[in-house]
Amino acid sequence: ELKVEQNPLFLSMQEGKNYTIYCNYSTTSDRLYWYRQDPGKSLESLFVLLSNGAVKQEGRLMASLDTKARLSTLHITAAVHDLSATYFCAVVRVAYSGAGSYQLTFGKGTKLSVIP
Amino acid sequence: GAGVSQSPRYKVAKRGQDVALRCDPISGHVSLFWYQQALGQGPEFLTYFQNEAQLDKSGLPSDRFFAERPEGSVSTLKIQRTQQEDSAVYLCASSPFDPWDTTYEQYFGPGTRLTVT
Known part of the structure; x- marks a missing residue:
């Protein structure tokens, strides 16, 4: 059974500080996704990481993937209040070869609060 | 272009009632997924369609849950005899399930919040 673990689950940080969210997964997968969810809203795609060593950056967020360690990180640089949200990582499990039942398995999410 | 839409956005049902939740996917998208997200948790997979074929229903929690996509576009998730634990x-x-696009990226709708009282 594929398991995805995020830590921390709750993160309170001051504006201007840096921090990293970690995502570990239990079985082989070479596609990892990061989503953002604001309260009462749906999931907004942030990053798609396709291969070992992949690194993507958008603004103050940078995501990386180490498939050998089964680890992805989401690094926040100089946090601002607008980044307050819940961040999910998700991993693809291809259930059927060729049929593409590539369901996502999500972590529990990291609730980030950036304090002015 | 238009994204994934869902209706209703909010549904309150009394325990034992049947409910039907609708999903309109992005036009032309072959694959359609349903997920259930309990309060404070990550989404959990329920079922998957490729066109009109339901290829994976391993996540449906009980036989009270039923999903269909008869014409390969709009999908309906039906829950019979709702229970409080169905609140989510x-x-x-x-x-798109495009063989040239290996991201397998999924585009989410706004969700339907179901409350069973």
């Missing part, structure tokens, strides 16, 4: 947000996602 139900998210629909679609994906």
